[in-house]
Amino acid sequence: MADVAVQSDGRSGGIVIKDDWPGYSLDLFSYPAHYSGDIDCVIIPHGVIMDRTERLARNIMDDLGDHDIVVLCVLKGGYQFCADLVERIKALSRNSNRTIPMRVHFIRLKSYLNDQSTEDLHILGAEDLSFLAGKNVLIVEAIVGTGKTMKALLNYVEAFRPKMIKVAGLLVKRVPHNSACLPDYVGFEIPDRFVVGYALDYNEYFRDLNHICVISESGKMKYKI
Ligand code: HPA
Numbered sequence: 700m701a702d703v704a705v706q707s708d709g710r711s712g713g714i715v716i717k718d719d720w721p722g723y724s725l726d727l728f729s730y731p732a733h734y735s736g737d738i739d740c741v742i743i744p745h746g747v748i749m750d751r752t753e754r755l756a757r758n759i760m761d762d763l764g765d766h767d768i769v770v771l772c773v774l775k776g777g778y779q780f781c782a783d784l785v786e787r788i789k790a791l792s793r794n795s796n797r798t799i800p801m802r803v804h805f806i807r808l809k810s811y812l813n814d815q816s817t818e819d820l821h822i823l824g825a826e827d828l829s830f831l832a833g834k835n836v837l838i839v840e841a842i843v844g845t846g847k848t849m850k851a852l853l854n855y856v857e858a859f860r861p862k863m864i865k866v867a868g869l870l871v872k873r874v875p876h877n878s879a880c881l882p883d884y885v886g887f888e889i890p891d892r893f894v895v896g897y898a899l900d901y902n903e904y905f906r907d908l909n910h911i912c913v914i915s916e917s918g919k920m921k922y923k924i
């Protein structure tokens with residue numbers, strides 16, 4: 700299933716899931732019965748997400764573990780990844796006697812309708828981020844596609860003059876116009892297909908699915924607005 704891409708700094712660019720990876724048959728896992736017929740396959744099982752998240756937490760601790768961290772969770776899709784990542788960072792920090800003060804804040808972005816990115820990015824719930832001044836900020840995103848959203852968000856956050864900004868992205872999608880803007884910590888690099896589950900939605904559905912799955916054509920039709 701996987702190759703590991705290595706960036707020039709020697710750090711992993713994420714587990715690479717190739718375009719020809721068919722995914723796991725749904726029969727091999729359990730998932731909510733109300734989604735039968737709505738998904739094609741399991742592309743990343745929940746347990747693998749958790750194991751990869753544990754390693755990302757270690758990389759983050761190695762880089763940022765000597766400083767206070769302000770975690771900026773990008774809602775809604777990022778809530779599950781952020782919660783699990785923060786838990787892992789806390790566990791590592793407990794076990795290493797290097798407890799790091801961590802604050803968690805939430806920012807809400809919306810740019811998708813059905814499975815299409817809309818031109819306008821809405822940043823909600825981020826009235827005043829002036830408390831970020833001089834802090835180390837970890838932005839936590841579920842998925843990065845073209846990188847346009849991430850770039851806009853980075854510009855927005857930079858204006859509040861934090862000391863450092865790092866980005867953790869669970870998924871990076873190989874889309875035709877990937878910008879140079881990639882997260883510092885990447886869980887998985889995935890094919891250009893619409894995925895759902897683990898808090899990623901299609902018109903607000905599928906957040907209650909644990910695995911990351913590929914939505915089926917009939918699933919898209921059923922929940923289209
Ligand atoms: N799934 C859910 N949300 C998304 C995706 C996706 O594949 N790409 C961008 N936002």
Ligand code: MG
Pocket residue numbers: 776811899900901902
């Ligand atoms: Mg969404």
